[in-house]
Amino acid sequence: MRKILVALVLVTLVVGILVGGVFAEGKKPKIAWCPAISDPFYYMIGKGIADKCKELGLELFVAEYPKAWGPEVQVPILEAVAARGDIDVIITGPTSKDALIAPLKRIHDMGIEIITVDTYIGDGDYSKPSEYSFPLTFIGTDNFQGGVEIAHRLAEMIGKKGKVFVETTNPDVSSVVERVEGFKKGMSEYPDIEIVGVEYCLDIQEKAQQQVAAALAAHPDIVGIFGTNLYSAQGAYQAVVNAGLAGVVKIASWDATEDLIKALREGKVDLVLAQKPYEIGTLAVEAAYQYFVEGKEIPKRMVPGFFFFTRDNVDDPEAQQYIYRAD
């Protein structure tokens, strides 16, 4: 009797483990979205995530959109989300390459998979084993490549010669630094183009306006400006408009916010690079789905491309999806 009981228990256990294993393989993951900051770009990623979760029938928990960028704000949110105990995947944009490694590792050790979007930990290469290679994948734009492509397109617009100026935000944020480096690399192929300056507006639009106006006074023959984000580009175009040079000085910009798209239509800006935040969001959810439900191997790096808005294509119906919108 006792032997039979033990055997029964064992059989139940084995069957249970097998069945459980099969179920675990096909289990729909519960996803948590922990944005890095409250801004248009992250709202668009969030929108992509939400839409894809709905489509695939996945449960989604959205953490708060922090109003400051930094580990001291982000880590407590991540830890609170992990502590809920019902989350299988956390999608987040690490606010520091180094400071987020340990906290995310702790969360990963609790059995939660991590997907980093927009930004990464370590050097972003999760393909070879290292202390920071544990995330499932990194999905984000290649800022350097974007800078290179902007340079080529701006060079075409100004006839491959003349002076250009770069207005950027912070000297210590890797994404915009890479954009500028890519831009310099791209422009280095044109011997007749000179980059006369790089200025930092710290995301303050009035500084950007002041700096570009000063650059235009110092170099009245500037023909092109690259504004590396919304505030730099908006400040740049306002300075150019004030100088009466709208249309004469070509402005290239990064991030397709509605204001920049409007400026493009009005001829104040000539080129807008759109990242594909919505696609970053949908790719992240797809990756989680494939990993958990279909048991597939996930590539460690996914790069959504760019879309370039010009006045010629800005009204095309298929271009509209790349404009960042709040609602």
Add this chain to the structure above:
Amino acid sequence: MSRTQLVARIGRNWVVLFLFLLCVIFSFTGRGFLSLKTLNNILLTSSPALLLAAGETFVIITGGIDLSVGFVRGLISVISAIVIRDLYALGYSPYFAIFCGIVVGVLLGLLPGLVNGILVARFRVPPFIATLGMYGIANGLALRYSKGFPITFLPDEVGEIGNGFFFYLLPGRLFTVFEKPLGLTEAEARNLVGIVPYATVIAFALLFVFGFVLSKTQFGQHIYAIGGNIDAARRAGIPVEKHLIRVYVISSLFAAFSGVLSTLIFSIGTHTQFAASLELFAIAAVVIGGASLMGGKGSILGTALGVFVLSVLEVGFLMSGILPFYRYIAVGTILVFAVVIDQLFPEIVYD
């Protein structure tokens, strides 16, 4: 005038000399620095900062501090832009919409100051903490209403007012009043100079009125008295609590002016970026302008000079082609020097 008195006078007005010196140096090192274009560029883009720092001056003279002004400015910019955008979308004339946006923005700008003032005066919350609280609240509200996006789709008239000049000059060719000349060739457009921005005139007018209030009225004298010695002011019968509340209201009112003006200049409503530290720049300008964080000292004129020192440094370094990193070092150094100089000279006066 004895020699010590002369030295003392120069010492107390060092910021004027320093500003003049900076301009002379940059005229040699900076390409195109000494030009009408640069002067008007500095005037226009400094206007919101002038207003922000002017409000901060009042609070600092009382020995307090207002950390919330940067984010109050962002909040008011967002709200005024929303009012303008929505009224314009409803079919009202752009000028009516802009007028309403300004009025709503300025009126709402009274509230944060009222709260700060009551907390500081009635509940004895240290100004640093009370306004730090408002700093978070104002920023949170601004982000809530803007959702992190700038408020756009304002009528073109917004930018035209904000970036308008009284005079336009095309050297040797053309001079117009109010009207920006149209149909210029590219070469002409590059040479066109706008002179006397509307925004600066508005800012100067407000600074003049409140500068007068501060230096020439009993109301202003009481502010200095509170900052100099709050207990003495109380014994002298000054209604210190009421007065402090009014001072914090003035500060946030100026932050609101700054927010509305920034909406007009940038033709968008935008919340203040975290990295901006606008309140710290305002405080730096006030201190460079001769105020003391201990209270009892400071003036609107000095603050305005402080703002221009920071602006001229910014523009001058850029036009001289110096790496921007050195500018941060320069601003930091000058800030500390300002206080050191102010510490040194009053003693000579009393010798």
